[in-house]
Amino acid sequence: MSRATATVAVSKRGRRTLTAYFVFFLFVLYLPSVILLIFSFNDNTIPVFPLQGFTTRWYSDAWHDESLRAAFGRSLKVATLTSIVATSLGVLAAYALTRRRFRGSNAITAFMLVPMVVPPIVIAVALLMLFRKGPVQVDLSLWTVIAGHVVISLPYALLLLVPRIAGIDRRLEEAAVDLGASSLTTFRRIIFPLITPAILSALLIAFVISIDEYAIASFLSANSETYPVYLFGQIRQAEHLPPMIPVASVMLLLSFGVVVLAEVMRRRGDRRLGL
């Protein structure tokens, strides 16, 4: 962008004000995370000011908390399976929706995106009814949670994948078909390598959505509570808070890492497609 446009859009003083606002905005935005990080080392059984002294015992408490570990293990399992299933379904559907023109494809796209705008609580109670009062009784388990998590992450996978597939030069596929490649080979050798970054971002997004999902997991996980459900139970009571804070700090740092990683991958994907 040229210097000229910048001065047209913002005066020098406006620019200074906006910079100050931006810095303040980021400060407030990141303040709670920083405070969590500080309190994770605070030597007090309730998280209140003033700070009491340095300790790492909350970290070791959390590390040795068996039920937390079990819940986290379950969440990892659910999130991994959810991301694989949602991304696979998403790739197939996205390819069909972008490369094949047919009547009603817009309606089908809209239908597949609807779960995005439906409140998760509604999806949760609807699945609860299907499994508990439907034609076939299904015991609630991690599998029922996965069923729900795929429903809510599939739209996001589609939104990531459709523009990538649409951005691929159609002539590449036509050339492959003209040279005698089957449609499976074309997909494997042409499409798949080109959308790998998008697939990885879809996997990540689905994983992140699933591992942090509370509403569906709380209604459908029965006794095998996932990590957010466990966390929810703990943070309702003040006396259980301190051991949760280190967990929170580590998770926040981890998820920042994942976000940065996803962004780097998306950029690389853009470059590969020459966007």
Next chain:
Amino acid sequence: MASSTPSSRLGRRVRSGAGTAAMLLPGGGWLLLFFLVPLYYVFLFSTGQRWQGVTKAAAFVNGELTSFSWDLWGQLLGPDLKLDVLGASGTMPLWVFGFVEAGLLALALLGGRLGRYGRFVSPIAVVLLVLPYIAIPWGHGLHRIAGFTSPDNPSMSLLFRSISMSLTVSIAAVLLAFPVAYYLAFCLGPAKYRWLVIVIAPFLTSYLLRVLAFKVILTDQGLVNTLLFDVGLRNRDNPVDWLLYSQFTVFVVLLYAWVPFVALPIFVALENQDRRLLEAATDLGASRLLAFRRITLPLAAPGIVAAFLFIFIPTIGEFVTPQLVGGTEGYLFGSAIADDFGQNNDWQSGAVLALFLIAIVLALTGATSKFLRATGGEV
């Protein structure tokens, strides 16, 4: 392609049709089985064709409906609505109110086509539609300009409270995020995308953990109160006790959670606008304010509306935040649904509320899909 005979082309099309179906089936089937069919069961429950009790007799004893009936829907939609606007109050049947709202929504969307005075119709309709729900967060509660309550129908009152909450949060978030998006789009060079990621990153981290952080900040001896003690505004024995477990808390936490995200659609709208328009305006002698009002703002409008909807729609069914930091007065419509399926064990009433919520959300999404699509593809 040109050399293929008609029959082989036909064969290819048939095969490709079958292939398309095969590719759509897994994803579509999953949504059909785990999204549409469950919603059908919710409908069956809401009309009493399914019940929660072990047997029909047990269900009857529990006061559940055991045969088809619209009773529960009647209980939700039947009672009159009480309106309090600036001291004046009146009642009207809910369906009248529904018609008025739907009419205003239609005018807001189509007003521009009404010819000569059309461009005034949309804004007026939007203001009439939105204004009554806007609340001013003051002290521990949200104070609405107009009070909608339904004395005989607590869930409907909760719905209006939820709408107020979501609307106020959305408007506040858009107001707070707009300068950020503007700064990113116009004041930063190529580094702007990196800063955009930094702004949005908190949104993508765990929601529960951010709520947890607020519990630490807003308790009686949390960051805010401690600061007030130190400055001398409050006595240590007399902390501000409504910072946690009030409507105010729900408002702050929701706002904080969604603000980073709304910067995105606004940024996209600002970023895509043709910079030469601004230069041309200045060359023709327009002041910065005029150029902003006549060029930047109208071009950013779809992004602003999208940003607004991106918060309003997901927060309208919110129940986690009220449960964690809302206390009793922060109770919302989503909480009522969760409780019907949880501690109240009244699935049939919960089913009615859930369907009503989904109907509102889908109507709103459908009516505004134009705006959502404008920036939705970029997210």
